[in-house]
Amino acid sequence: MTFLLTEDQEMLRDTAMAFARDELPVTHLRELRDSGANGKDPSTRQKLAELGFFGVIVPDEPGGETFGLVGLGQILEAQGRTLAATPLLQTALIGASVLQLGGSPAQQAEWLPKIAGGETTFALALDESAHFNPLNVATEAERNGQGYTINGEKRYVPDGHHADMLIVVARTFGEPGDRHGLSLFLVPANAKGVSIQELETVDSHGAAHITFTDVTVKEDALIGAADQGADILEPVLDRAAIGQAAEMLGSAQAAFDMTLEYLNNRKQFGQLIGSFQSLQHRAAKMFTELEMTRSCVAAALSAADEGKSDVAELASLAKARAGELVHLVSNECVQMHGGIGMTDVADPGLYMKRARVQEALYGSSSWHRDRYAKLNGY
Amino acid sequence: MADTAVDELDTFRAETRAWLEENCPPSMRTPMKDDEIVWGGRRGTFKNPDSKVWLDRMGEKGWTAPQWPKKYGGGGLTREQDRVLQEEMRRIRARPPLFSFGLWMFGPALLEFGNEEQKMRFIPDIVKGKIRWCQGYSEPGAGSDLAGLQTRCEDKGDHYLINGQKVWTSYADKADWIFCLVRTDTSVKHEGISFILFDMTSPGVEARPILLISGESPFCETFFTDVKVPKDQLVGKVNGGWEIAKRLLQFERSSISAGGFGGTGGSGILGPEEYAKQHIGTDSEGRILDGDLRGRIADHKMYAKAFNLTVQRQAEQAKAGQAVSHTASILKYGAAKMNQDRHELLIEALGTEGLGWEGEGFDSSAKKVTRQWLRSKGNSIEGGTSEINLNVISKRVLGLKDHQ
Numbered sequence: 087m088t089f090l091l092t093e094d095q096e097m098l099r100d101t102a103m104a105f106a107r108d109e110l111p112v113t114h115l116r117e118l119r120d121s122g123a124n125g126k127d128p129s130t131r132q133k134l135a136e137l138g139f140f141g142v143i144v145p146d147e148p149g150g151e152t153f154g155l156v157g158l159g160q161i162l163e164a165q166g167r168t169l170a171a172t173p174l175l176q177t178a179l180i181g182a183s184v185l186q187l188g189g190s191p192a193q194q195a196e197w198l199p200k201i202a203g204g205e206t207t208f209a210l211a212l213d214e215s216a217h218f219n220p221l222n223v224a225t226e227a228e229r230n231g232q233g234y235t236i237n238g239e240k241r242y243v244p245d246g247h248h249a250d251m252l253i254v255v256a257r258t259f260g261e262p263g264d265r266h267g268l269s270l271f272l273v274p275a276n277a278k279g280v281s282i283q284e285l286e287t288v289d290s291h292g293a294a295h296i297t298f299t300d301v302t303v304k305e306d307a308l309i310g311a312a313d314q315g316a317d318i319l320e321p322v323l324d325r326a327a328i329g330q331a332a333e334m335l336g337s338a339q340a341a342f343d344m345t346l347e348y349l350n351n352r353k354q355f356g357q358l359i360g361s362f363q364s365l366q367h368r369a370a371k372m373f374t375e376l377e378m379t380r381s382c383v384a385a386a387l388s389a390a391d392e393g394k395s396d397v398a399e400l401a402s403l404a405k406a407r408a409g410e411l412v413h414l415v416s417n418e419c420v421q422m423h424g425g426i427g428m429t430d431v432a433d434p435g436l437y438m439k440r441a442r443v444q445e446a447l448y449g450s451s452s453w454h455r456d457r458y459a460k461l462n463g464y
Numbered sequence: 465m466a467d468t469a470v471d472e473l474d475t476f477r478a479e480t481r482a483w484l485e486e487n488c489p490p491s492m493r494t495p496m497k498d499d500e501i502v503w504g505g506r507r508g509t510f511k512n513p514d515s516k517v518w519l520d521r522m523g524e525k526g527w528t529a530p531q532w533p534k535k536y537g538g539g540g541l542t543r544e545q546d547r548v549l550q551e552e553m554r555r556i557r558a559r560p561p562l563f564s565f566g567l568w569m570f571g572p573a574l575l576e577f578g579n580e581e582q583k584m585r586f587i588p589d590i591v592k593g594k595i596r597w598c599q600g601y602s603e604p605g606a607g608s609d610l611a612g613l614q615t616r617c618e619d620k621g622d623h624y625l626i627n628g629q630k631v632w633t634s635y636a637d638k639a640d641w642i643f644c645l646v647r648t649d650t651s652v653k654h655e656g657i658s659f660i661l662f663d664m665t666s667p668g669v670e671a672r673p674i675l676l677i678s679g680e681s682p683f684c685e686t687f688f689t690d691v692k693v694p695k696d697q698l699v700g701k702v703n704g705g706w707e708i709a710k711r712l713l714q715f716e717r718s719s720i721s722a723g724g725f726g727g728t729g730g731s732g733i734l735g736p737e738e739y740a741k742q743h744i745g746t747d748s749e750g751r752i753l754d755g756d757l758r759g760r761i762a763d764h765k766m767y768a769k770a771f772n773l774t775v776q777r778q779a780e781q782a783k784a785g786q787a788v789s790h791t792a793s794i795l796k797y798g799a800a801k802m803n804q805d806r807h808e809l810l811i812e813a814l815g816t817e818g819l820g821w822e823g824e825g826f827d828s829s830a831k832k833v834t835r836q837w838l839r840s841k842g843n844s845i846e847g848g849t850s851e852i853n854l855n856v857i858s859k860r861v862l863g864l865k866d867h868q
Binding site for chain 1: 763798857
């Protein structure tokens, strides 16, 4: 495991930071919000494809070199800084990972190039209640003559309102809560029986509730072995949590930088408010939390690339600590900006709104604390 | 060229391994016992005679201070060789041969600020553990505001004359020499401080141990009455001591945070999760029955993991030549919080079993936890309070301004 970037990863990071700053500033999210686009942004998708960002963990040829999850983490962190709504986490990380870890050679050959080129976007349709609980799947996939028939309801699917393909977690055996009996299916978003209810969400990124009514898929839509889907899903969710944590780190860093700048400019009682010790100490504590979370995210990304045995533990560590960090920093960002922080025209509120979505996806801090304890035998 | 370097390092590893095999006594390869820690010095005691053999052999090689220059008795190793040495020592679970403020704090500062004669005179005895040093910093009126110190040092022509009082002087009653901050100019604050060294057996020096809430006395009040000090024992320039003092504090904060205030505490003390399992019980899936305590233990363990990863990350970045600014303050702050949280959780998980003081009826490791819990309250006070460290972070790292 290393905390240092390679030269190539360093360059990728610089490119991603510059792209987020120049092409996807927070004002861009405001435009998407105010125009009613609800996170749908075809022109950004095009630019991301041109930069090659969709294919960061997909080698040109099987077994070839990539920037790895460490590289993708740099991009996600960069887009977290400006709250950018992009399909990268769902497609470049989750979609690619599902296919790499569980896809057949034929599925990989068909879909990985389309992911890398930005031609096809994906969304993982997993949650069925308001809380992350990956084994609590009631959606059923029943065998029919040529394949499966899927029935069920998924809630708050990120990118579900604009993805081309859905990765549906369904039950082929057992009861909700059972680990055995889950299966993963590739389902086109425009398949017959798929009904997508677009959601307007607090962070202006949007999402979708998706209902599956007698949706039929062929045998080749199954990813990996039937009933064994958890074996693919769990490592994918670890990666998703780590990627989400990287994005949160970026958001927290940006909210912190914005706060620091305000502390260094705003005057009251004839003094810069940043000269007041009560604010200085809170800023210093946030900074130590930022530095510690940065270490956790870097360690988790690197461990995932190297396939270390402690990826799950580090994923929970990174997601839980990033969740607490972005929660704290986004709240302090609003508070330290005072009245201006309550206005829509200022950015702190946008960071706070996005933070709560980031915190909820792929397991809240308390979910991951619980898992961390379990993994460590208590 | 890189290959040559790798070959040389392999050779060094083989030689080191062989030397350690031959020279590290078997009893020095067992976990350290509290009463066998070696602090050296003129009055140093060795409860286990092997620990003297081990110190003498390591000191002779300079491996108590592996990276210090050979001409001052150090090991003269490169950073990579030192890493290999540490790895090889860990491999056989070798105990550190010497605990020493000279090694951790004073030596590094003297190598940076001392003159040649001072280095030749003092460094070799630190390496060999012959002289035990203590630190004369805090005073009754100068704690967090260290630069407010009042101990006077007057120039009497052929010597200095020192009058005043220090407090929280760690092991002053056991130390041979002191490195001490004194006031050589009363008209200015920071610019009137000098850094001076003297023998604790000098006439006019008196050290009185202070009894702490933990029942132990690691610190002293130290009084100086007309103490005569030769002029060649002042380090750096007259009135130039504050710069040395600050640098030394960085070494102090780093050594505190690197040790994490003792981490597991050694000697049979378990983690809070183990005591909770033992005294509270678990459900059918092995979870601690008190869910709230379990969550707080997990939170603490994650903080500790994040802290350790941060120490590793900063070491890697420093090694790669990347700027790491004022990390000592960040880590000192984090280490204090971590160790205090840990001990609060230990006490909570132990329940009444953690509330024994002396005598029979309590597990001996539990009684140790009780004492360590009380001692840990000092972690956010000593070596710069947590509040002072937050000041350092906000001003020097974040660039926030002072009140006008």
